[in-house]
Amino acid sequence: MQLLCQIDTPDYDGWKKAFDADYEERMQAGLSQLQIWRDADHGSSVLVLFEVNDRKRAQGWITREQGFGGAMTCTFLETV
Template sequence: MQLLCQLDTNDFPGWKRDFDSEATERMEAGLTLLQMWRDADSRSRVILLFEANDRPRAEQWLRKEQGFGGPMTATFLEFA
């Protein structure tokens, strides 16, 4: 299962530094970062794709991260 997150941040360098420092917490939540993108037209928008191995733990991580760096949307995805 994958998890697609989109957030807006006014301070990408600060957000990225904090994001990188929380790698252990994401790993403990069963999340592996597969890809990170920045919107080419809106540099404040960040899109993250994770492999999610444990949905309940990933959902718990999401609740903790809501508002971290700005508004965030999250969608769990399965292969069709």
């Protein structure tokens, strides 16, 4: 199972620094980063694809991240 998150951030560099510092917390949530994409035209939108090892822990991570107030939407995906 994968998780695709879209994050809207006006400060990509600041977001990326905080995201990199959060590595251990994501690992504890059962998430492995697969890919990051950035909006080539505006730079204010980021897509992150994760491999999900534990959906319940991943959902807890999403809830905590959304609690910081930034615009973030996430979708769990299955290969069919």
